[in-house]
Structure formats: C-alpha cells, structure tokens
Amino acid sequence: MGERQMSNPPCMALLFSFAETLGPPGLYMSDVKFGGTYRRILPNNPSMLDPPHVTNIHGRAVVLQIFDGLVHFDAYLKPLPALAEFWEASRDGRTWTFTLGRGVMFHHGWEVTTHYVVSSFTRLLDPQKRMPVTEIFAISRG
16 A cells, blocks of 8 residues: 555645644643654654645645644644744735744754745755645635
C-alpha cells in the first residue's frame, strides 16, 4: 500500500505550521525539555520535512511536533497563542496583525523575529515556486 496523499492539507500557516505546537495545549515553556532525541513510530518515512512541501501524513506527523505556528488550536478549534501572543483583524477582516511573543528562539538560539515570519510567508506565496499549501492562502476574487 502506497503513501496516503492529502489533497487539501489543513491550513499550516497560522501554522505554517511552522506548524502547530510543541505539545498539547497547556504545555508551558517551563515544562519544555531541551536536548535529547525525538522518536516516533511511523509506518513509513516522511518524504519531506519542509512544512510547505509536506503532503503526506508521515511528514505531517513529524512537522507538527517540531515547528510552531503563529497560533495553535485547542480541541474546540479555538485559536490560542503560539509564536504570536496577540492578534487582531482589520474592520473588513482582510488584514490580520500578529504580535510575536518576545524571547521566542529557534533551536539554534536565534530569536524569532517578524523578518523570519514575513520571509516564510513570502516564500510560501511566491507565484514562481508554488507549493502544495499555497492554494490555502489564495485570495478569492469572486
């Protein structure tokens, strides 16, 4: 049996994914353990671990554990802070402003800044290099 492909992957940006969470809702930075080895049993190896290119369930299982998004969702799909500590919509609902939390670091010690978030979305939305999740962010002009 081959890999199961996802035709419409769930929105990854507010997860982009930098995907979703370090753990279940309620996990706080004081609970996080750094270092060690991440192990997870999967029926097949992930074909890719670059979030906007992940299209199979095996890659998604790993990506959702190692990347954070701007927000993550609880069991009732209520958005909760992740990289963003606060967000608000414009009056028309077409523009969202996210305020990043301070002191959020990449695994190698660099601080996560708006530059990196904007670069990620710019890469994701590049019309010359369409990625599997790009269609999620397409603006409907209907």
